[in-house]
Amino acid sequence: MxxxxxxxxxxxxxxxxxxxxxxxxxxxxxxxxxxxxxxxxxxxxxxxxxxxxxNQYAPENLKDHTPNxxxxxxxxxxxxxxxxxxxxxxxxxxxxxxxxxxxxxxxxxxxxxxxxxxxxxxxxxxxxxxxxxxxxxxxxxxxxxxxxxxxxxxxxxxxxxxxxxxxxxxxxxxxxxxxxxxxxxxxxxxxxxxxxxxxxxxxxxxxxxxxxxxxxxxxxxxxxxxxxxKATSQSSLKFTSLVNGPGTSGSEESGYYFVKLLDISVGNKRLNIPSSVFASPRTIIDSGTVITRLPQRAYSALKAAFKKAMAKYPLSNGRRKENDMLDTCYNLTGTKDVLLPEIVLHFGRGADVRLNGTNIVWGSDASRLCLAFAGTSELTIIGNRQQLSLTVLYDIQGRRIGFGGNGCSK
Missing domain, CATH: 2.40.70.10 (Acid Proteases)
Incomplete structure (x- = not known):
């Protein structure tokens, strides 16, 4: 549009x-x-x-390695x-x-x-x-x-x-x-x-x-x-701990912001993904990545639950184009009052981040509206699509990240 x-x-x-x-x-x-x-x-x-x-910090790559x-x-x-x-x-x-x-x-x-x-x-x-x-x-x-x-x-x-x-x-x-x-x-x-x-x-x-x-x-x-x-004056934030990333120790700081993602819910139902799925090689919050990447096992569970919740809407038959990583899409042409299931990301320390609407789907064309997540075999990355309109607070000295809703409203 x-x-x-x-x-x-x-x-x-x-x-x-x-x-x-x-x-x-x-x-x-x-x-x-x-x-x-x-x-x-x-x-x-x-x-x-x-x-x-x-990847340079994987055990097989640590020998004679100098980070750039x-x-x-x-x-x-x-x-x-x-x-x-x-x-x-x-x-x-x-x-x-x-x-x-x-x-x-x-x-x-x-x-x-x-x-x-x-x-x-x-x-x-x-x-x-x-x-x-x-x-x-x-x-x-x-x-x-x-x-x-x-x-x-x-x-x-x-x-x-x-x-x-x-x-x-x-x-x-x-x-x-x-x-x-x-x-x-x-x-x-x-x-x-x-x-x-x-x-x-x-x-x-x-x-x-x-x-x-x-x-x-x-x-x-x-x-x-x-x-x-000004940042800390904001209220109603839920905090999760910042953790060390690959290649860092307790006295070092990773350039990226690592957190613990524990599980995901779709439509108020937890997927009960084993925490070990997210444990290696861990999860980062990134403002530059667009689409959130989840471990393949977690993404498969999310995709299945999302499709079940969206069963009454027709899937898009449009052919995926080059570089298109989104594989769960719907044709909502002429459909009114589309009800998308809420997705909740459960982080450590009880920080539950609730996603709705544009936080979970991608597309301006009603003929192809897609789940805005993708699978990966490497780092879990929480992208900016899932952060839109949320307050995200970084307290590096306190070793925590906070999340709140409606951060862009007046």
Whole structure:
């Protein structure tokens, strides 16, 4: 569905606004979103990239292994506006919990992004200093993303302005001089919200205590990104523990956010999936992956229960196209008042996340509406489709993640 005039519904009264890159509320200048095959193709590349990172920690691969901390996966569906420097220079960045380096396109870039007229000008900021301001970090950086997009440049330090009341001095970010790949028109860089040393979360720890939350909006609404006390002031959240991922110990932090998924319910009936199914190689929450990936045994149980609950609706006979990973689809043309079963994700510590409507299905064409989950033999990944309109709070120091409903409503 393509809308010309859309009333964009804002999120909470506080926080950094989040928009979908291809939605009508985005100011990024996108007129034509990618088709489903392109989205699914990029999503598969992203998932393969994430799994390749953690496959290196499999027992047979640990010998003589040196992790490459310069590579991260990123999809780029959600955008935020931040500013750097004095006076502030404003840029639109991709929100990414799967990477740590924050960077923006800089003046005199050799290879520029699609909008070469927007770049950070170090000479125009009175508070800018070139090079790293974090000990033992080199002055230059190279970041490669899951779709082979890259950014290379030098680090700089300057004031980061998230909101007028959220200003952080001496923030280290990448000054992108050589940027290749399809980040999308109107996009100036990436806001890294992972757990690495250089992430926005780690660098602002003294001000925000390594706490942030977001609500990822549907295409015709606006979400919010909150830090510190603004994030923790939200109520009615259910928390699950952050756990160590493959290749980490109690004293180390994984770049991704790992949790324990224990079971799934469909229509108030638990599937009673053995917890061992999710135990290896574990579960991550990721803002860049679109479709949630479940272990094949869990997905098969979910699919069977969903089909049983949807038995009165006709299956779609449309032929699956290339890269289409969704295999449980319905033709609801002319059908009114479709009743979708509620799906509940049961995480550790009793954190039950209830999914309805757009959280569980994919498709704007009534002739093909699909269950928005897929099977995998590797990492379980909770994608952004299942996070839409939820409040997701990351408390890294408290080692927990919280979930709440209606995070994007006024």
């Amino acid at each position: 393509y809308c010309i005039y859309v009333l964009c519904v804002a999120g909470g009264s506080q926080g950094l606004p989040i928009t979908q890159k291809y939605g009508p509320c985005s100011g990024s200048g996108h007129s034509q979103p990618p088709n489903p095959q392109e989205i699914f193709g990029r999503d598969e590349s992203k998932v393969s990239f994430i799994n390749s990172k953690f 901390n310069k590579q991260f996966g990123e999809d780029g569906n959600f955008l935020v506006d931040v500013a750097f420097g004095t006076p502030p220079q404003k840029f639109t960045l991709i929100l990414d919990t799967g990477s740590s380096i924050t960077w923006t396109q800089c003046k005199a870039c050799v290879n520029c992004l699609q909008d070469p007229s927007r770049y950070f000008d170090p000479s125009a900021s009175s508070t800018y200093s070139s090079g790293s301001c974090i000990p033992a970090v080199e002055d230059n950086y190279t970041t490669t993303y899951g779709d082979k997009s890259t950014s290379e440049g030098n680090y700089g330090c300057d004031t980061l302005i998230l909101e007028p009341s959220d200003v952080y001095p001496k923030f280290q970010f990448g000054c992108g001089r050589n940027n290749k790949g399809d980040f999308g028109s109107g996009v100036d860089g990436v806001l890294g919200l992972g757990q690495g040393q250089l992430s926005t979360v780690s660098q602002t720890a003294s001000k925000f205590n390594k706490v942030f939350s977001y609500c990822l909006p549907e295409e015709d609404s606006i979400g919010s990104l909150l830090f510190g006390e």
